[in-house]
Amino acid sequence: MKPALVELYASPNGDRWLLGLGPDELPVVHHVPTAASGGRSSTIPVATFLSSGHSAPQRDALLHLIGQFVRDQKDSPPSSSDARTALSTPAADALLLTGARVRTFAHTEHLTNASSFFFDRDGRLFLVTSRHVVCDEPSRHFPDRLEIELHVDRDNLGASTWFSIPLYAEGVGLWRQGTDDAGAIDVAVLEIRRDRLPADAVFSSFSPDHLPRPGTVVPIGASVLIVGFPLGFHDSLHHLPVVRHGVMASAFGLRFQGKGCFVTDARTHRGTSGAPVVMSHVTTGQETTGAALPWLLLGVHSSTIDMGARDVHVDETLGLNSTWYSDVLMTLTSD
Known part of the structure; x- marks a missing residue:
């Protein structure tokens, strides 16, 4: 069953703005232009829609709807399902949860710090960083493993743990790197087995989309x-x-x-x-x-x-x- 859509506003030329839920169950605004407008439908997160800074009838209609909802709910205690929904979303922006702090090591010696992020493709999870983070011949930087910091409690971002990822197996590098006509590309990718991660690990990931x-x-x-x-x-x-x-x-x-x-x-x-x-x-x-x-x-x-x-x-x-x-x-x- 498709989720219900609530019409916010219809312009005189027939363009419509509707409130609904996105694939991740977060509220979004759908803009459906008429064929005569020559445009195409678009979906905008509610937060982005409201922070656009432009005063428009469709924005005022959404604010009115939110105000009506608050007035209707102010005397009603939240249900258990409402509480579960509130707890299922971390307080931090999802963009910040894509990044992971990196520390590189040679045996037990801490070498450098770096940045990384998660990339998901067809259910397979990858850690992306710069190639020179995992191996850099000019500076003679040759770590044998790296560690990334993971959140382990969706409701308490202060809880974290370090997760170790080996860089070699039987002397062979485990990261993926590439070259093109101009030489080496300074990007490295490590595949991470999800079953090796902490069961309660909290993170966001980019995808090909x-x-x-x-x-x-x-x-x-x-x-x-x-x-x-x-x-x-x-x-x-x-x-x-x-x-x-x-x-x-x-x-x-x-x-x-x-x-x-x-x-x-x-x-x-x-x-x-x-x-x-x-x-x-x-x-x-x-x-x-x-x-x-x-x-x-x-x-x-x-x-x-x-x-x-x-x-x-x-x-x-x-x-x-x-x-x-x-x-x-x-x-x-x-x-």
Whole structure:
């Protein structure tokens, strides 16, 4: 049975806005334009719809409906099913729960800190980070395992545990990496067996539906977010990453200097390597399947870009960063 839809508003030209539930059972607003409008239907999370900042009849209708619901429910105690629904959703934004703090080790020696995120494809779970996090010949960085921090209580984000992932088996590297015509790609993927994770592990994951589709337009100068752990800094109480703001600094869709990456202008630090670079799907008009994670995964943050001829006593750093296109994940996670 399809979930019921509540009509919020119908414009004079026939466009309709309806309130319903998304695939993840969170409320969304459906915009259904008429054929004469030449548009296509879209789905917007309620939070995004209300925070758009534009005063419109359809937004006022939703606010009126919410107010009516509160008035109707203020004297009614919540049912047990309402309580279960409230407890099933973590307090943190799902975007923050995609990221995992990384520590690399050589035997028992702690080497470096980094960022990573989860990617789910056809029920298989992967951890994504930068390739130089798991192996970097120039700096002679050769860890044999890494650890990621996992939440283990949906209702208490202060509860966490470290989960160890080996990087080698019988001398063979367990991560997946790739190359293209320009050389090595600085992205590494490790498959994680779900049955090895703590039974109560709490996290969110991107999927192929969160990757930009062919023809997706990302304007130059558009805002992006980088979700990571710069210098290991994070919310140490709730074990969550922080988000840095940046802008697109090169043409999206083109291989910058012939490599499979694009450039962002953002303030980043060591420890951010492997962080997801995302953009709100509202910016590009491309919908994603889940209202709980309404973001496009544009790429994987790699490192800062600097000029070898820069005079460190005169010239500031460029403040630019290389980000590898996320479509490489479809290759690295294939069977």
